[in-house]
């Protein structure tokens with residue numbers, strides 16, 4: 001990207017899902033790195049934007065990363081600038097919460113058959129008092145490390161929790177189409193997350209034929225040459241182009257906060273929509 005003087009990282013995770021840093025810590029880190037804007041995009045929850053006061057000294061854009069399924073494949077869909085009180089988005093987050101509770105329970109049962117004892121109470125430790133946290137496989141992996149069953153999160157995924165490993169459970173799935181419909185109703189811009197990682201890669205084209213507004217063409221640690229393909233598709237389809245690091249803190253340090261970003265012109269479009277969708281909020285100006 002040419003102009004690096006203005007940068008907004010539109011993809012990172014807080015303790016509201018599987019991130020290591022709290023919402024406040026993420027904002028502080030973003031400021032200290034000289035970022036001009038940020039969106040926290042927790043898995044299947046908008047708590048990072050609803051359980052705290054809106055920062056008045058830094059542009060924090062409402063975001064979310066929904067887990068979806070398209071033709072049997074896992075696809076992550078980002079949503080930005082939505083109405084924070086949208087009943088549709090609140091309801092979808094609730095559905096994910098119940099879907100995950102059931103699925104986590106089933107994963108724990110499978111682990112038990114392997115002699116690995118992790119309880120729901122062990123997972124509750126990851127919940128915070130002031131908000132509901134999205135609990136998923138990363139937290140189960142953390143509990144397994146803590147209890148000494150595996151040496152690392154990646155070992156837990158490789159041996160037990162990964163999509164093709166022995167204790168994997170798909171659980172109920174929510175389709176990409178249904179998710180896009182909810183995002184539309186909530187006034188959000190929808191953006192396909194990390195197309196670099198979508199398999200099979202031809203799937204991205206098919207998904208873009210749905211009602212998708214943008215593509216995360218700049219992602220994490222990928223080299224500039226690897227972005228070119230997605231930029232070309234975005235131009236052809238007249239899509240919004242966003243960028244973000246997918247920073248989680250902790251082990252995934254390859255995705256450093258600010259390693260990919262969204263330029264000002266795009267952020268302005270999203271920021272304007274955020275204000276329009278939430279007229280009673282007083283949002284700070286963009287620097």
Ligand code: AMP
Nearest residue numbers: 018043067135136137138153154157158
């Ligand atoms: P879930 O949403 O519960 O299915 O968990 C998926 C999340 O697990 C992903 O978003 C990643 O953050 C994390 N994850 C997937 N594979 C691995 C891995 N091999 N090591 C560590 N974390 C992983």
Ligand code: ZN
Nearest residue numbers: 013018043248
């Ligand atoms: Zn994650």
Ligand code: FE
Nearest residue numbers: 065076193194
């Ligand atoms: Fe993702």
Ligand code: FE
Nearest residue numbers: 011013065246
């Ligand atoms: Fe992510």
